[in-house]
Amino acid sequence: MSDAQLEARHLSRHFVVRTGHGLVRPKKVVRAVDDVSLSLHARRVTAVVGESGSGKSVLARMLARIVVPTSGELLLDGVTIPVDAPRTLGYTSDVQLVLQDPFASINPVHPIRHSLERPLIIHGTARAQIDERARATLARVSLDPPERYLDRYPHELSGGQLQRVSIARALCVNPKVLLADEPISMLDVSVRLGVLNLLRGLCDDEQLAVLYITHDIASARYIADETIVMYAGQVVEHSEGTALIDAPAHPYTQLLIASVPDPSDPLRRAPEIEDRTGQGQFPAEGCRFAPRCPHAMDVCRSTAPPLFEVTTGHESRCWLHEGAVPVVIDSRTRGGTTSST
Amino acid sequence: MEETVTTDVVVTESDTVLDIEDFCVDYGWGASAVRAVNHVNLSVRRSRVLGVAGESGSGKSTLVYAATRLLRSPGVISGGRVTLTFDDPTSVDAKRRTVDLLTASQSDLREIRWSQVSIVLQSALNALNPVLRIGHEFDEVLKTHRPGMKKAQRRERAGELLALVGLNADRLARFPHELSGGQRQRIMIALALALDPQLVIMDEPTTALDVVTQREIVNELAQLRARFGFSMIFITHDLSLLVELADDIAVMYAGNVVEWAPAGDLYNTPRHPYTLGLLNSSPPLSGERRELVGITGSPPDMSQPIAGCSFHARCPFALEKCSSQVPELRVLDDSGRKVACWLHDTPAEVPVALRRRAGEVVDDHAPPHEEEALR
Numbered sequence: 024m025s026d027a028q029l030e031a032r033h034l035s036r037h038f039v040v041r042t043g044h045g046l047v048r049p050k051k052v053v054r055a056v057d058d059v060s061l062s063l064h065a066r067r068v069t070a071v072v073g074e075s076g077s078g079k080s081v082l083a084r085m086l087a088r089i090v091v092p093t094s095g096e097l098l099l100d101g102v103t104i105p106v107d108a109p110r111t112l113g114y115t116s117d118v119q120l121v122l123q124d125p126f127a128s129i130n131p132v133h134p135i136r137h138s139l140e141r142p143l144i145i146h147g148t149a150r151a152q153i154d155e156r157a158r159a160t161l162a163r164v165s166l167d168p169p170e171r172y173l174d175r176y177p178h179e180l181s182g183g184q185l186q187r188v189s190i191a192r193a194l195c196v197n198p199k200v201l202l203a204d205e206p207i208s209m210l211d212v213s214v215r216l217g218v219l220n221l222l223r224g225l226c227d228d229e230q231l232a233v234l235y236i237t238h239d240i241a242s243a244r245y246i247a248d249e250t251i252v253m254y255a256g257q258v259v260e261h262s263e264g265t266a267l268i269d270a271p272a273h274p275y276t277q278l279l280i281a282s283v284p285d286p287s288d289p290l291r292r293a294p295e296i297e298d299r300t301g302q303g304q305f306p307a308e309g310c311r312f313a314p315r316c317p318h319a320m321d322v323c324r325s326t327a328p329p330l331f332e333v334t335t336g337h338e339s340r341c342w343l344h345e346g347a348v349p350v351v352i353d354s355r356t357r358g359g360t361t362s363s364t
Numbered sequence: 365m366e367e368t369v370t371t372d373v374v375v376t377e378s379d380t381v382l383d384i385e386d387f388c389v390d391y392g393w394g395a396s397a398v399r400a401v402n403h404v405n406l407s408v409r410r411s412r413v414l415g416v417a418g419e420s421g422s423g424k425s426t427l428v429y430a431a432t433r434l435l436r437s438p439g440v441i442s443g444g445r446v447t448l449t450f451d452d453p454t455s456v457d458a459k460r461r462t463v464d465l466l467t468a469s470q471s472d473l474r475e476i477r478w479s480q481v482s483i484v485l486q487s488a489l490n491a492l493n494p495v496l497r498i499g500h501e502f503d504e505v506l507k508t509h510r511p512g513m514k515k516a517q518r519r520e521r522a523g524e525l526l527a528l529v530g531l532n533a534d535r536l537a538r539f540p541h542e543l544s545g546g547q548r549q550r551i552m553i554a555l556a557l558a559l560d561p562q563l564v565i566m567d568e569p570t571t572a573l574d575v576v577t578q579r580e581i582v583n584e585l586a587q588l589r590a591r592f593g594f595s596m597i598f599i600t601h602d603l604s605l606l607v608e609l610a611d612d613i614a615v616m617y618a619g620n621v622v623e624w625a626p627a628g629d630l631y632n633t634p635r636h637p638y639t640l641g642l643l644n645s646s647p648p649l650s651g652e653r654r655e656l657v658g659i660t661g662s663p664p665d666m667s668q669p670i671a672g673c674s675f676h677a678r679c680p681f682a683l684e685k686c687s688s689q690v691p692e693l694r695v696l697d698d699s700g701r702k703v704a705c706w707l708h709d710t711p712a713e714v715p716v717a718l719r720r721r722a723g724e725v726v727d728d729h730a731p732p733h734e735e736e737a738l739r
Contacts, residue, residue, distance in 0.1 A: 074574035074575070074576065074577075075545075075574055181662040181663065182420075183662050184662060211419040211420055211601065211662075211663060212419060212601050212602070212603075212642060212645050212646070213419055213641060213642060213645050213658060213659040213663070213678075214658075214659075214662055215645060215658070216645050216647075216656055216657065216658030216659075217658065217660070219647075220655065220656075238574060238575065239575075240575070240649070241646060241647045241648065241649050242647055244647060244648075244649060244653065245647035245653065245656070265653070268649065269650075278576055279575060279576060280649065281579075282575045282576045282578065282579035283575055283604075283649055284579075284582075284602065284604040284605040284607070284608050285604065285649060285650075286604055286607035286608055286628075286631050287650075
């Protein structure tokens with residue numbers, strides 16, 4: 024297995040906000056992403072699961088270098104990128120971001136051709152090749168025949184087709200890493216699988232490293248080779264494959280999975296949530312999930328837990344798993360076990 | 365979720381709250397009209413939940429907005445009958461009253477709306493006035509519909525309603541933007557219940573919410589229904605959620621009801637290819653990982669006339685006549701299940717996946733969730 028295409032080490036992003044009313048408004052720091060490390064490998068889909076506000080989109084934007092991290096470092100192909108250096112064309116041609124809402128992220132006043140050709144022009148493709156490259160890219164996302172789509176306007180396409188155009192736009196410049204930020208959440212149920220299968224296929228056939236961000240844990244289970252659960256800006260659970268979905272260790276992951284409607288198991292009940300009003304406000308000390316956690320202990324309220332190894336390749340940020348050795352994700356070398364769907 | 369909501373209201377077949385007959389809704393007039401709801405027959409029974417499932421553009425929201433006369437121009441009701449039957453609190457002998465909603469006058473509608481039929485919209489942030497405090501919304505409803513109430517009484521009632529949905533009365537002084545999405549949606553539910561209506565319409569109330577919040581709200585709805593016994597129309601695109609919540613489910617596609625069945629039957633033994641495809645479109649949380657196909661193609665363009673069955677272009681089992689003749693919604697079996705599909709005309713030719721009995725596992729197009737429990 025090759026080394027990581029894109030690696031993030033201890034990436035954090037804190038936002039300073041003013042709270043309250045009046046002239047003197049105290050500053051408050053929102054730790055949107057706190058000390059997140061992950062690595063994206065060719066031919067692997069890494070899924071990041073979390074609720075809104077868990078920092079997963081800020082993470083994607085930091086990896087795309089749209090948002091500047093407060094601290095931490097990024098490594099592209101093993102080369103450290105200074106966080107404060109300007110974003111270069113070289114970086115954007117290697118790392119591309121696909122956004123959630125294709126209706127909002129594709130310019131509505133230009134035909135599809137424009138959206139596909141812009142990145143090619145910016146990245147210096149020879150004029151003569153542009154049309155051919157645009158057509159070839161549409162074929163890669165199964166929009167066949169390309170001439171049926173190239174001169175259409177975004178409003179003439181369905182959501183699923185438009186999201187494929189959005190993926191095609193990202194693929195135009197032949198990136199090594201594709202960051203997909205909730206690519207299916209705005210789409211109709213019946214076309215979601217098509218987009219998921221497309222991402223999986225691109226990852227396998229074109230050696231892409233894919234970061235798949237979602238709030239739908241079932242779709243992560245469907246597509247992922249490695250799964251990360253985020254809560255309040257932190258990685259709370261991480262596993263190779265989908266071990267954390269089949270055997271969740273962290274109470275938050277357990278809650279998340281128990282909350283998914285599953286009519287095949289009518290006797291299943293979601294665990295009671297202790298403190299509902301605590302949502303959105305996270306304690307400054309201790310475990311951030313403690314106010315909502317049914318297993319919270321004294322230590323949880325005073326000291327933030329590190330990641331503990333539950334089983335090989337499966338870590339959980341929870342004191343319940345104390346006794347195992349705390350781990351740092353990025354220091355581990357990964358084996359070549361690529362599971363496939 | 366709170367299992368099997370039991371209410372002590374006796375439900376009989378004729379005990380219908382809302383009856384929709386042969387209902388048609390168009391957008392636009394004349395030659396450019398687009399048929400959004402096509403000859404739909406549905407009824408909501410007392411204290412029961414009717415689930416309406418479908419993708420965007422299937423006409424599910426248009427159906428309920430038009431049935432409650434909330435549809436705005438260019439939406440046009442072009443045919444059918446919608447009747448609401450309710451216990452009239454104003455009559456002396458508390459008799460059941462039946463009102464034809466499509467011909468009702470504005471003053472009749474004003475009397476019925478909110479006090480008999482209320483609605484919870486998908487986007488609570490857009491439904492609540494951003495410049496008014498939450499308390500004002502409650503006050504306005506109660507002032508309009510319960511003119512006898514004093515200010516202090518209204519305030520007390522608002523506090524009670526918030527307590528019903530698990531919120532503290534101090535939220536009344538807040539503005540919508542100060543609350544989380546889940547809290548806002550709870551306030552919408554509390555507002556909908558303010559006048560103790562007989563029918564509550566929920567238009568994708570949990571679609572914009574996280575799965576944990578969705579779970580809390582769904583559990584709360586089950587408790588509230590057990591307590592007050594109101595009927596509900598629950599609209600969503602999430603069929604698995606609907607199976608948990610609803611008694612009966614109508615699946616809509618391109619303006620037509622393509623299948624109607626009791627919730628469990630619909631989930632365990634789908635009979636329409638679209639229902640089967642929808643169920644197969646959600647990756648399972650348990651069982652072996654394998655590639656799913658779901659439904660190929662995209663939903664039809666409603667502005668173009670569709671010949672034959674609206675689903676035939678995406679249907680894996682389509683017959684020759686599917687592209688030319690429109691199948692009618694017909695009763696299929698003893699459970700009252702209705703399906704609009706030509707496949708069931710010749711029982712011998714029905715694909716295995718669409719004639720499976722409950723519990724029977726068919727390898728090809730197997731049920732989306734395995735039988736075993738999650739943990």
